[in-house]
Amino acid sequence: MDYSYPFSIDWSTDEIIDVVAFFEGVEMAYEKGIKRQDLLARYRRFKEIVPSIAEEKTYFREFEEESGYASFPAIKDMKTKSDDEIIKVKK
Numbered sequence: 001m002d003y004s005y006p007f008s009i010d011w012s013t014d015e016i017i018d019v020v021a022f023f024e025g026v027e028m029a030y031e032k033g034i035k036r037q038d039l040l041a042r043y044r045r046f047k048e049i050v051p052s053i054a055e056e057k058t059y060f061r062e063f064e065e066e067s068g069y070a071s072f073p074a075i076k077d078m079k080t081k082s083d084d085e086i087i088k089v090k091k
Contacts, residue, residue, distance in 0.1 A: 006062035015049045022046040023063050029074040033088040036081045043075060 005020045022042040028034040050056050060071040073089045081087060 003066035006059045006066070011049060018042075018045045019049055019059075023067075023069075023071070026063070026069050026071045026074045027067065029077070029087045029089045030069050030091055033086040036078055036085050036087055037083055039074065039078050039087050043078065 005023050007016045007019055011019070022045065025034050025039045025042040029039060047056070050059060064070045068091075074087055077087050077089060
């Protein structure tokens with residue numbers, strides 16, 4: 001992993017940590033899978049920090065450009081699965 005995570009300098013340290021945890025969850029969805037509940041909790045916290053859809057898309061795009069991992073497929077899969085399922089996105 002030789003890339004940086006998108007964040008705002010206006011966020012607190014805890015908010016930056018939580019946003020990075022969300023993007024790490026997206027990485028897990030591609031690499032080995034992540035429990036739906038875990039990704040959902042991370043996404044809900046992300047949305048508390050980034051409530052704007054436009055901002056969300058900007059951070060998703062920045063993360064994809066840096067890492068190659070698109071967040072939207074993981075979120076889409078998360079929204080369609082039930083609680084006990086594993087989110088695993090194919091690259």
